[in-house]
Amino acid sequence: MTHSVASMTGFARARGSLGPWSYAWELKSVNAKGLDLRLRVPTGFDAVEIKARAAVTAQVARGSVFGNLTAKRAEAEGSARVNRAALDRLLAALDDVPLHASLRPASLDGLLAIRGVVEVVEPEDDEAQRAALEQSMLAALDQALEELLVSRHAEGAALAAVLQERLTKIGSLAARADAAPGRQPEAVRQRLAQQVTRLLETAETLDPARLHQEAVLLAVKADIREELDRLKAHVASAQKLLADGGPIGRRLDFLAQEFSRETNTLCAKSNDAELTAIGLELKIEVEQLREQVQNIE
Known part of the structure; x- marks a missing residue:
C-alpha cells in the first residue's frame, strides 16, 4: 500500500474500552498544500496526544488531518471523607458565637452538611492502570489510522x-x-x-x-x-x-x-x-x- 497512489481525503473511526473507561477516535483528512495535523484529546491525556501526533506524521505525508479522541469513565461510587481540619475550624468558630436561648446548639449532621466538611473522593487510576489505558488508546488509533489510509x-x-x-x-x-x-x-x-x-x-x-x-x-x-x-x-x-x-x-x-x-x-x-x-x-x-x-x- 505504501507505494500506491493516495488521495488526501478520507475518514475513519475506532472505538475501544479498558476497565471503567470507554473511548473513541475519529480521523478525517482533506486536501492541503502540506501536512496540517490537528489533534484534540481530553484533559489529562497529553502523553497520548504526543504519541498520536508522531504516529500520524509517520504515516501521512500531506493533507489536513483532524483527529479527535473522546473518553468517558463509567460512573463509580466515590468514598466519603470528613475534612477534619475544616470541621475543627468550624467548631472553633462556633465556640466564639454566643447562642440565643431560643437557638439550639449545632448538631453533627448539620455540621457535616456544610459544604467542604465532607468530601467525596472519586476513584483514580493508579500508574499501571493509566499506562495500560494510554497504550490501549494508541492501539485504537493505529486501527483508525490504518482504516484512514485504506480509504485514502x-x-x-x-x-x-x-x-x-x-x-x-x-x-x-x-x-x-x-x-x-x-x-x-x-x-x-x-x-x-x-x-x-x-x-x-x-x-x-x-x-x-x-x-x-x-x-x-x-x-x-x-x-x-x-x-x-x-x-x-x-x-x-x-x-x-x-x-x-x-x-x-x-x-x-x-x-x-x-x-x-x-x-x-x-x-x-x-x-x-x-x-x-x-x-x-x-x-x-x-x-x-x-x-x-x-x-x-
Whole structure:
C-alpha cells in the first residue's frame, strides 16, 4: 500500500474500552498544500496526544488531518471523607458565637452538611492502570489510522485511473497535432507564400528580400516541435510517477503546470485552424488533469 497512489481525503473511526473507561477516535483528512495535523484529546491525556501526533506524521505525508479522541469513565461510587481540619475550624468558630436561648446548639449532621466538611473522593487510576489505558488508546488509533489510509488509497486508485485517461488523451492529441497536415513543410510554405503575396499586392514598396527574412522568422516562431516534444516527455514523466506511487502530488502538480504552459504556447503559435482546435482540446484535458492532481497526496 505504501507505494500506491493516495488521495488526501478520507475518514475513519475506532472505538475501544479498558476497565471503567470507554473511548473513541475519529480521523478525517482533506486536501492541503502540506501536512496540517490537528489533534484534540481530553484533559489529562497529553502523553497520548504526543504519541498520536508522531504516529500520524509517520504515516501521512500531506493533507489536513483532524483527529479527535473522546473518553468517558463509567460512573463509580466515590468514598466519603470528613475534612477534619475544616470541621475543627468550624467548631472553633462556633465556640466564639454566643447562642440565643431560643437557638439550639449545632448538631453533627448539620455540621457535616456544610459544604467542604465532607468530601467525596472519586476513584483514580493508579500508574499501571493509566499506562495500560494510554497504550490501549494508541492501539485504537493505529486501527483508525490504518482504516484512514485504506480509504485514502482506495480513492487514490480511482484518481490514478482518471489521471491515466487524461494523460492518454493528452498524448493522443499531441500526436494528432504532430501529424496535422497544417504542420507539414509544404503547407507552411503555402500559407507564408499567400501572406507574402497579399502583402506585396497591397504594399509595392516592401523589400522582397526583407520580406523573405521576416517570413522565415515567422515560420520559425510558428514551429511547435519543441512544445510537442515537451508534452510527450511530460506525459511519460507523469505516467512513471503514477506507476511508482507514493506521495507524488507535488510533483504531479508541477507537471500539470508545465502541461498548461506548453499547451498555451502551442495555441499561441498555431496559425492553422485544425491545430488551434486541437490546442483547445488540449487545454480542456490539461485543466481537468490539474483539477484531479489537487487531490493527490
